[in-house]
Amino acid sequence: MGIVKLIIIVLLVWTGFWLLKKIKKPANHLDQESSVNKMLACSVCKVHVPENEAIIQNNKVYCSKEHLE
Numbered sequence: 001m002g003i004v005k006l007i008i009i010v011l012l013v014w015t016g017f018w019l020l021k022k023i024k025k026p027a028n029h030l031d032q033e034s035s036v037n038k039m040l041a042c043s044v045c046k047v048h049v050p051e052n053e054a055i056i057q058n059n060k061v062y063c064s065k066e067h068l069e
């Protein structure tokens with residue numbers, strides 16, 4: 001009985017680590033992608049802003065709502 005319990009615990013721990021590795025890998029990949037974010041130049045003031053912060057409308061890039069209007 002003792003050995004069976006031990007094997008089950010080892011299997012559970014191993015499966016846990018395996019799952020953690022599987023979950024962590026794509027997350028790290030996403031972090032790397034967002035840290036090397038593309039910089040886009042505002043079509044009004046030419047200031048460079050990260051793609052996720054830029055406002056894109058009609059294929060033009062704006063750094064802020066003020067330049068959008």
Ligand SMILES: [Zn+2]
Nearest residue numbers: 042045063067
């Ligand atoms: Zn601007």
